[in-house]
Amino acid sequence: MIHFFMPNTSLFYTLQLPILWLLLHSQMGAVLIACWYRPPNYGETASINSFSAECASHSFSAVGTLVIGDVNIHHSHWLRHSRFVSPAGRVLHNWCCMRGFSERVGVPTRDANLLDLVLTDLKDNVST
Numbered sequence: 001m002i003h004f005f006m007p008n009t010s011l012f013y014t015l016q017l018p019i020l021w022l023l024l025h026s027q028m029g030a031v032l033i034a035c036w037y038r039p040p041n042y043g044e045t046a047s048i049n050s051f052s053a054e055c056a057s058h059s060f061s062a063v064g065t066l067v068i069g070d071v072n073i074h075h076s077h078w079l080r081h082s083r084f085v086s087p088a089g090r091v092l093h094n095w096c097c098m099r100g101f102s103e104r105v106g107v108p109t110r111d112a113n114l115l116d117l118v119l120t121d122l123k124d125n126v127s128t
Contacts, residue, residue, distance in 0.1 A: 019051065019069075021058050029063035031122070036069030038088070045091045052095055064122035067101070072115055079103060081114035 075089030109116035
């Protein structure tokens, strides 16, 4: 892990996953921001399990978390603009449900699919 410090911001980058972690110190407290790219790979869920572990290790001092990225998952019951339910979609949806995260984009981002997500547990502080 590489760790940088800038005034009011901490930056973490891990070499295991293509995720950039930022800890932004705001008036409401520290907000953890993850910028994540998950390549399309049907059936692969280890990256989501790794994401979950990394998120837990970084979020202990944050008042909330914002995850943005191209995560290439499908879950037609959760993400209205998905064609089917992929294994990764099921794992990420379960993770979001267990931690109180919601998806905030709600419209297709690539053709007719919603693949680029904004996930957050900051209920009233994030709009798209």
